Amino acid sequence: MKPRTLVVLDIDGTLCASPAVPERRGDLDFRAWERRIAAAGADLPLVHGAAAGVARVVEAGLPVALVTARRRTLEAATRTWLAAHLPALAAAPLRMRVCELPSKALRAAQLRTLHLEHEEPELLVLDDGPIEVELPGLRAFRAPAEWEAFALAVAAAAW
Numbered sequence: 739m740k741p742r743t744l745v746v747l748d749i750d751g752t753l754c755a756s757p758a759v760p761e762r763r764g765d766l767d768f769r770a771w772e773r774r775i776a777a778a779g780a781d782l783p784l785v786h787g788a789a790a791g792v793a794r795v796v797e798a799g800l801p802v803a804l805v806t807a808r809r810r811t812l813e814a815a816t817r818t819w820l821a822a823h824l825p826a827l828a829a830a831p832l833r834m835r836v837c838e839l840p841s842k843a844l845r846a847a848q849l850r851t852l853h854l855e856h857e858e859p860e861l862l863v864l865d866d867g868p869i870e871v872e873l874p875g876l877r878a879f880r881a882p883a884e885w886e887a888f889a890l891a892v893a894a895a896a897w
């Protein structure tokens with residue numbers, strides 16, 4: 739039997755063309771960034787290639803999870819943006835920031851948790867940042883350049 743596959747999509751820089759996280763005294767200022775995201779609401783555009791890529795992912799019929807460094811306070815704004823731009827993903831499980839880990843460590847923790855919760859499926863991950871965690875069956879693709887290759891890998895996994 740073929741191992742089960744979970745499709746994992748990052749949001750900012752992968753689906754949503756959001757502003758960069760501003761710096762303040764040499765540190766990333768996530769609070770200021772979150773205020774900008776909340777203020778923009780559904781106005782933030784899609785990343786180039788995301789609409790077509792998501793259509794192909796949805797067509798493949800595999801389960802999808804969303805991962806983000808956004809905090810829970812942005813959940814409603816995030817759902818609103820998804821409903822406006824990618825309604826097929828609006829109900830997908832959403833793993834948000836729950837601690838102050840640096841973003842690469844946060845993403846690694848989120849992927850490890852998904853891997854355990856879903857009984858160690860193959861993970862096909864699309865993220866605009868580097869994935870620095872090794873898990874059996876994990877394949878990472880870089881957005882936006884690898885949207886096409888990612889969609890092909892998802893279709894192949896569903897075949």
Ligand SMILES: [Mg+2]
Pocket residue numbers: 748749750751752865866867
């Ligand atoms: Mg991102």
